[in-house]
Structure formats: structure tokens, C-alpha cells
Amino acid sequence: MQQERRPIYRTPSSAPQPRKDSTTYKKMSRKEVWVALTALVTALLLIVFFESHHRGGHASPVVNKSPQQSQSTPTTPSFDKKQYSLTDPTSIWVIVNKKRPLSPKNYAPADLTATDLPQRVPGNETMQMRSITASALTQLFSGAKAAGFNLMIASGYRSFSYQTNLYNGYVASIGQAEADKTSARPGYSEHQSGFAVDLEATTRKCELDACFGDTPEGQWIAANAYKYGFIIRYPKDKIGVTGYDYEPWHVRYVGLPLAAEMHNQNTETLEEFFGVVGGAGYSS
Numbered sequence: 001m002q003q004e005r006r007p008i009y010r011t012p013s014s015a016p017q018p019r020k021d022s023t024t025y026k027k028m029s030r031k032e033v034w035v036a037l038t039a040l041v042t043a044l045l046l047i048v049f050f051e052s053h054h055r056g057g058h059a060s061p062v063v064n065k066s067p068q069q070s071q072s073t074p075t076t077p078s079f080d081k082k083q084y085s086l087t088d089p090t091s092i093w094v095i096v097n098k099k100r101p102l103s104p105k106n107y108a109p110a111d112l113t114a115t116d117l118p119q120r121v122p123g124n125e126t127m128q129m130r131s132i133t134a135s136a137l138t139q140l141f142s143g144a145k146a147a148g149f150n151l152m153i154a155s156g157y158r159s160f161s162y163q164t165n166l167y168n169g170y171v172a173s174i175g176q177a178e179a180d181k182t183s184a185r186p187g188y189s190e191h192q193s194g195f196a197v198d199l200e201a202t203t204r205k206c207e208l209d210a211c212f213g214d215t216p217e218g219q220w221i222a223a224n225a226y227k228y229g230f231i232i233r234y235p236k237d238k239i240g241v242t243g244y245d246y247e248p249w250h251v252r253y254v255g256l257p258l259a260a261e262m263h264n265q266n267t268e269t270l271e272e273f274f275g276v277v278g279g280a281g282y283s284s
């Protein structure tokens with residue numbers, strides 16, 4: 001799914017010009033004023049021209065760009081892909097997939113927290129998440145509400161033991177091959193990190209179903225999640241990369257800078273962005 005490339009955090013290309021003191025005008029002749037204004041307009045036109053020419057259709061990462069830089073240096077700063085660990089389970093950039101289990105496999109976050117947000121199973125442990133995820137999700141829900149959409153948490157944190165029961169249940173009913181397409185093995189679920197949340201509309205329409213992506217709520221999430229530091233972790237047609245079918249309801253907190261950078265680069269998955277292995281088969 002192509003997402004609109006919309007630069008964010010961009011500062012206006014021309015800062016408001018300081019207002020000239022009226023006494024300055026009085027001391028200047030008409031000709032001087034005219035020359036000064038012409039020079040000012042020419043400079044502004046040049047700035048606008050170079051800015052728009054430079055932008056021309058290229059997604060330019062603008063995160064970390066200070067207002068000063070945006071005027072003086074048109075080159076795009078490189079995004080530091082080593083700011084956070086990709087393996088430490090406490091890192092907001094940890095990549096969990098079928099080749100990369102959490103380490104240790106029975107990891108549990110130390111700061112799990114409940115939220116005041118609408119929940120499918122109110123008060124249940126599986127509605128919890130890490131506190132940083134909860135803060136960001138609360139803002140996302142506010143944004144959705146302001147746009148007229150009422151969201152609900154369908155699933156948050158899943159412990160190693162919960163995932164063990166869930167996975168074993170699938171294996172018992174549909175066999176291991178099919179279970180591996182549907183449910184993560186214990187230790188391999190992003191939900192165990194406390195950074196992943198399944199969302200749905202309070203109407204429960206298309207609950208945990210691919211059609212959620214076609215609902216107004218699902219479309220709002222797809223278009224706006226990055227503004228709150230989340231990505232749609234399992235996009236369409238990326239099972240060969242992520243190991244999972246399209247899950248428009250499953251968002252993953254990665255922090256604002258990374259979510260914005262991935263959006264600007266139009267890179268949908270963590271595996272592609274960081275160049276790490278993923279895919280459908282388990283490593284062992």
C-alpha cells in the first residue's frame with residue numbers, strides 16, 4: 001500500500017522577516033527603500049525556488065532537522081540506525097520475528113501498565129503494555145477520537161506462558177504448519193515485548209480481520225499511526241519479509257523518529273529498514 005509521502009516536522013522555508021523599525025524608513029530615501037525591497041523579494045524567490053526544486057518528488061527525511069539547518073543545508077541528514085539496539089528486548093527498536101526470538105525467550109517487561117483506554121477484556125493482563133507504549137497509544141486514541149473514531153484495545157501484552165497456551169491450542173486444533181501462520185511461538189511474539197497492540201473499533205467491526213484495513217478506523221490508523229510513533233507491523237504482501245499475513249490491526253511502538261523516518265522513506269517493515277532477516281520459516 002503506497003502511503004502518501006508527506007514531510008513532517010518541516011519548518012517553513014522562509015522565516016518571517018523581522019519588522020523594520022519605522023524610523024529606519026524615515027531615514028531612507030524612496031530609492032533606497034525600493035532597492036532594499038527588490039533585494040528582499042529576489043532573495044525570497046530564490047529561497048522558494050531552491051527549496052521546491054530540491055524537494056521535487058524525493059522523500060527527504062527531515063527528522064532531527066533543526067530550523068537553522070532546514071534553511072542553510074538542503075542536503076538530507078542521515079538517520080542514525082544504531083541509536084538503539086535491535087536485539088535488547090527492552091529497546092524500542094527490538095526486532096522480533098520468526099528468526100529473531102526475544103532473548104531470553106521468557107522475557108517479561110518490568111513496567112507493564114494498564115490504561116484508561118477502552119478494552120476488549122477490561123482489566124485483563126493482556127490489555128496491558130509497556131508504559132511508553134501506553135503513553136503513545138493514549139495520544140493516538142485522542143487523535144482518532146478528534147477525527148471521529150472510537151478505538152479499543154483488542155490485545156496488548158502477552159506473557160510467555162499465555163503465548164505458550166495460545167500457540168499450543170492452535171497446534172492442537174489446526175496442526176503446527178497452520179498454527180505457525182496464525183500464531184507466534186512463545187518467545188517469538190512481538191506482543192511479549194510490550195510494544196505491540198492489536199486495535200479495533202469499539203463497534204468491533206472486522207475485529208482482527210483483514211477487512212479492518214478497509215474500515216474508516218483502519219484507514220485512519222494506517223494514515224496516522226506514524227505520527228504517534230507506531231507502525232503497522234505486518235503490512236500487505238510482506239509475509240516473505242515479516243513472516244505474517246496482513247494485519248492492519250497490529251501496531252508496534254517504535255518511537256516517533258523511526259516511525260517518521262520509515263514513513264518518509266516509504267519503507268514499511270523493520271526488516272527492510274534495518275536490513276535484517278525475517279520471513280515465514282522459524283530459525284529452528
Ligand SMILES: [Zn+2]
Pocket residue numbers: 155191196197198249250251
Ligand atoms: Zn497482534
